[in-house]
Amino acid sequence: MSEPISASDFDTDQEVRWCPSCGDYAVLAQLKQVLASLDIPRERFVFVSGIGCASRLPYYLNTYGFHTLPGRAAAVATGLKSARPDLSVWVITGDGDGCGHGLNHLLHAVRRNVDIKILLFNNEVHGLSKGQFSPTSRLGTRTRTSPNGSTERPLRPAELVLAAGATFVARTIDVDGEHLSATLRRAAGHRGTAFVEILQNCKIFNDGVFEYATDKATKFDHVLYLEHEQPLIFGKDRTKALVFRDWQPTVVSWHPGETFPDLPRHDERSARPTMAQVLAGMTAPDFPECLGVFRCVEAPTFHAAPLWDPAGEARGVEELFLVEDMWDVQV
Numbered sequence: 001m002s003e004p005i006s007a008s009d010f011d012t013d014q015e016v017r018w019c020p021s022c023g024d025y026a027v028l029a030q031l032k033q034v035l036a037s038l039d040i041p042r043e044r045f046v047f048v049s050g051i052g053c054a055s056r057l058p059y060y061l062n063t064y065g066f067h068t069l070p071g072r073a074a075a076v077a078t079g080l081k082s083a084r085p086d087l088s089v090w091v092i093t094g095d096g097d098g099c100g101h102g103l104n105h106l107l108h109a110v111r112r113n114v115d116i117k118i119l120l121f122n123n124e125v126h127g128l129s130k131g132q133f134s135p136t137s138r139l140g141t142r143t144r145t146s147p148n149g150s151t152e153r154p155l156r157p158a159e160l161v162l163a164a165g166a167t168f169v170a171r172t173i174d175v176d177g178e179h180l181s182a183t184l185r186r187a188a189g190h191r192g193t194a195f196v197e198i199l200q201n202c203k204i205f206n207d208g209v210f211e212y213a214t215d216k217a218t219k220f221d222h223v224l225y226l227e228h229e230q231p232l233i234f235g236k237d238r239t240k241a242l243v244f245r246d247w248q249p250t251v252v253s254w255h256p257g258e259t260f261p262d263l264p265r266h267d268e269r270s271a272r273p274t275m276a277q278v279l280a281g282m283t284a285p286d287f288p289e290c291l292g293v294f295r296c297v298e299a300p301t302f303h304a305a306p307l308w309d310p311a312g313e314a315r316g317v318e319e320l321f322l323v324e325d326m327w328d329v330q331v
């Protein structure tokens with residue numbers, strides 16, 4: 001049992017350089033609370049980031065950290081976790097950094113199931129470089145580099161990592177502290193790559209892009225909160241349900257108390273992520289946007305996967321790297 005720590009123990013003396021009212025503040029605040037609750041000594045945390053506004057986060061956490069190169073956070077984190085499996089390694093990235101410069105590294109970390117947590121702050125714009133459209137910007141998004149509206153189809157980060165075989169995938173939103181905190185807690189407890197997409201408002205360059213999911217008057221008609229083994233019901237009065245017809249998601253009316261024997265239920269433990277991918281790919285306003293855990297399954301982690309030493313004995317990466325006289329082994 002380590003010394004109890006509080007959220008304020010993660011404060012640093014660094015001046016926070018995010019714009020006033022940026023969604024990053026809310027994420028940082030919840031993250032500190034969650035870290036303090038994990039019973040992990042502060043010096044065992046390492047936060048690794050790439051480029052972008054979110055990637056400044058390691059400066060504002062009193063832990064070890066690396067502000068690496070654009071798109072390279074997942075690669076650095078993979079190496080670090082392989083050499084030091086005793087550390088709790090977190091990647092902080094954004095839609096530009098993680099889905100642009102570093103998409104390949106991110107997908108490879110996910111498919112290897114490296115035991116790291118990846119938090120992708122998705123504000124659907126390049127904030128740090130002053131507001132160009134990003135790989136996740138919606139069609140028609142007007143920015144300085146797309147004055148007539150973006151014509152590129154956006155990537156959906158959660159859908160993408162599910163296709164790469166991610167073992168834990170969730171989506172949450174900056175302004176819902178309770179949901180954000182619960183999601184980060186679940187990610188922290190996952191063994192393997194835990195990928196969390198955080199919808200984050202960029203006050204300066206894309207303000208209000210998630211208003212449909214935050215406005216109290218409308219959000220329940222536009223957001224479906226996923227719950228394991230529960231039917232996919234949403235709406236202000238919970239009068240809408242999601243069903244699948246010919247593999248296509250369809251919204252139907254539903255009345256509380258009514259039973260639909262074929263009403264699909266969310267299964268975050270499904271061996272195949274097919275339905276989770278459909279849920280992660282849905283977008284408002286045609287469909288509700290899903291928040292919650294899409295997938296949570298167990299699988300061997302990268303550093304526990306079998307490798308073979310020169311004698312032909314199966315060993316994990318962890319064991320190979322930690323045995324001193326094996327440092328010259330080519331793996």
Ligand code: SF4
Nearest residue numbers: 019022053127202203
């Ligand atoms: S540019 Fe946007 S994402 Fe970056 S700090 Fe400002 S509000 Fe936040």
